Amino acid sequence: MTPAARVQAAIEVLDLVIDAASERRAPADRIVTEWFRTRRFAGSKDRRAVRELLFRAIRACGPVPATGRAAMLRLVADDPSLASLFDGSRHGPEPVRDGEPVAEGGSAPAWLEKRLVASGMDAAELATLLDRAPLDVRVNSLRGTTPSLPENGEATHARLGLRYPPGTQVEQWDAWREGAIEVQDTASQLVCEALNARPGEQVIDLCAGAGGKTLALAAAMENRGRLLACDVDRARLSRLAPRAERAGATMIEARLLNPGQERAMLEDWQDAADAVLADAPCSGSGTWRRNPEARWRLDEAELERITRLQHHVLNLAAGLVRPGGRLFYVVCSVLDEEGPDQVARFLAENPDWRPVRPVLPAGNARGEGWRLTPFRDETDGFFVACLVSPC
Numbered sequence: 001m002t003p004a005a006r007v008q009a010a011i012e013v014l015d016l017v018i019d020a021a022s023e024r025r026a027p028a029d030r031i032v033t034e035w036f037r038t039r040r041f042a043g044s045k046d047r048r049a050v051r052e053l054l055f056r057a058i059r060a061c062g063p064v065p066a067t068g069r070a071a072m073l074r075l076v077a078d079d080p081s082l083a084s085l086f087d088g089s090r091h092g093p094e095p096v097r098d099g100e101p102v103a104e105g106g107s108a109p110a111w112l113e114k115r116l117v118a119s120g121m122d123a124a125e126l127a128t129l130l131d132r133a134p135l136d137v138r139v140n141s142l143r144g145t146t147p148s149l150p151e152n153g154e155a156t157h158a159r160l161g162l163r164y165p166p167g168t169q170v171e172q173w174d175a176w177r178e179g180a181i182e183v184q185d186t187a188s189q190l191v192c193e194a195l196n197a198r199p200g201e202q203v204i205d206l207c208a209g210a211g212g213k214t215l216a217l218a219a220a221m222e223n224r225g226r227l228l229a230c231d232v233d234r235a236r237l238s239r240l241a242p243r244a245e246r247a248g249a250t251m252i253e254a255r256l257l258n259p260g261q262e263r264a265m266l267e268d269w270q271d272a273a274d275a276v277l278a279d280a281p282c283s284g285s286g287t288w289r290r291n292p293e294a295r296w297r298l299d300e301a302e303l304e305r306i307t308r309l310q311h312h313v314l315n316l317a318a319g320l321v322r323p324g325g326r327l328f329y330v331v332c333s334v335l336d337e338e339g340p341d342q343v344a345r346f347l348a349e350n351p352d353w354r355p356v357r358p359v360l361p362a363g364n365a366r367g368e369g370w371r372l373t374p375f376r377d378e379t380d381g382f383f384v385a386c387l388v389s390p391c
């Protein structure tokens with residue numbers, strides 16, 4: 001593909017990404033992979049270049065752009081070296097017309113930017129929410145050996161963490177294939193460390209998804225005790241078993257929950273867990289470094305739906321904690337309404353619960369909890385709070 005054809009390809013994929021975001025369908029990463037599946041003529045360099053242009057353009061736009069071309073013209077406005085590629089050549093984009101619409105820049109749609117600012121995110125914080133994320137791994141202590149890894153890994157704040165440059169392909173390393181390392185952002189590792197799950201305890205990972213944090217908890221528990229991993233999403237939860245096998249995490253019990261029937265389906269665990277991790281569904285505003293188009297999936301109604309779900313999950317989790325046990329409420333978001341405000345509401349409704357602010361080796365206090373951000377801590381944006389059940 002010529003450089004101009006790559007720009008045109010990125011514009012076409014951007015159109016698909018914009019459509020999908022408005023209907024909350026597939027993420028950009030999946031869309032671009034699919035797009036290339038039917039375009040065998042594109043070589044690996046073309047794929048890389050188109051992906052790069054696509055994600056640069058997504059990051060460059062704040063509000064949802066009207067078209068892929070308008071989004072790419074936003075990138076051209078920020079990087080004029082691309083302008084000459086709008087040359088009208090075969091497979092390339094048409095020349096730019098006078099007064100052609102250019103998508104707006106910024107960090108997010110205006111309503112969302114306002115809420116981020118109200119959550120204490122200044123301009124520098126906002127800009128780094130969209131940086132490219134490094135690749136963090138956690139050494140899996142269950143494998144008991146020191147894995148042989150490339151030497152450019154830097155130590156992180158996490159006890160078993162190493163950091164590699166963005167785009168590092170760890171899946172090709174023996175250490176990954178053998179389960180000696182897991183890909184996991186430092187913030188997620190620190191949250192699991194803060195929960196301090198001990199061998200022999202009874203722990204629930206209530207919103208386990210594909211089990212990223214469950215695996216870290218199993219390692220901390222040295223495969224001893226009980227660890228229940230739940231989710232309402234069958235496809236996500238089904239990815240846990242093969243990951244657990246690769247990691248040597250043999251203690252995990254998985255339980256698929258039906259939305260609305262969670263309490264009944266967890267009857268046997270009521271008031272029983274030493275610790276419950278509620279890694280609640282959220283806007284994902286702390287993970288835009290990886291999914292920058294996720295900003296375009298949100299609107300105020302969707303955020304309200306998510307916060308209602310968080311309130312439900314937090315209350316569900318509370319019912320599972322034994323007297324004196326701990327509840328960790330976590331969101332990968334930097335919006336106050338999803339973190340500190342949820343915890344404040346919970347404490348107002350349950351005044352006998354006691355907040356104990358977790359102190360992590362990175363991050364800062366926020367409300368009754370602790371917040372990590374890409375700008376201050378070079379991690380995904382996260383909020384974590386620890387609530388202790390009345391005895």
Ligand SMILES: C[S@@+](CC[C@H](N)C(=O)[O-])C[C@H]1O[C@@H](n2cnc3c(N)ncnc32)[C@H](O)[C@@H]1O
Pocket residue numbers: 188206207208209210211212213214230231232233236257259260262279280281282309313332
């Ligand atoms: C932030 S993700 C969890 C990520 C996961 N803990 C990890 O470390 O990879 C939130 C999860 O909550 C799940 N969820 C949504 N509603 C739920 C409910 N009522 N009960 C349990 N899980 C729920 C979603 O399906 C989603 O997988």
